[in-house]
Amino acid sequence: MKNFVKYKALFKWIHKLSEKDQEWALKYLSDKGLKLGIESPIISMPVPDTAENRELNIKLKNAFRQRKIRERRTGKKAYSIVLSNTAIKDLNKISNRMARSRTDTLEFLITKEKELTSRENEIKKQGNIREELEANIQINNLLKKELSFALTRLAIHQLHEQSPASQHVPLAEKKDDIEVKFKELLEESKKNMKPFEPAISLYHTLFDSAWSKLINLQPESNPQNNTNNDSNTPSGEADYIYFFNLDDQP
Incomplete structure (x- = not known):
């Protein structure tokens, strides 16, 4: 042709x-x-x-x-629309700057507004996800601390069961033995708690945190705070010691 x-x-x-x-x-x-x-x-x-x-x-x-x-x-x-004189002037300026007709300019601006709205929604969504992750991290850290503390107490309990004489040893002097038990218990927990697995390699840090909490909760004024066989201890102290020495008998 x-x-x-x-x-x-x-x-x-x-x-x-x-x-x-x-x-x-x-x-x-x-x-x-x-x-x-x-x-x-x-x-x-x-x-x-x-x-x-x-x-x-x-x-x-x-x-x-x-x-x-x-x-x-x-x-x-x-489609007919009514615009203010100011809006028409602005539209003309934008159209001239973009070398587009007013209709094309309006369509372009509408498309861009939709893109911006979509982007804002995505940012809000990401913000919500980030907040949720941060909350989960805080919860996870709290659970790690509580689990570590519980395992430390359980380690003391098992140590006293295996060696009843260790009940009369001051708490600080049997820290190493308690830590060994703590690691064993933590490794055992790994088999049943997959989300906790990444923290297993940091067992020493977890134990130190739990140990510090344990020591801080011990009453400094009580010379018998590292044993649990004082039958004359006032009920308040006896209950406190029982909190850490799970092998006490009623």
């Missing part, structure tokens, strides 16, 4: 169109009774420059223009 012959100036503009548009224009003229010989680049007779053909040329241009408008409006709908 690119070999379309440049006819008389009347229809000369057609050959500048795309191949698809040329086909449409030639079919339009053919339907109107004017065949320009599209099968051959050679036209035996020039198109008469008559009033009828000039009118047909005008109708063709108008039809072509309307066709292009319809193509641009595919998927679009006419």
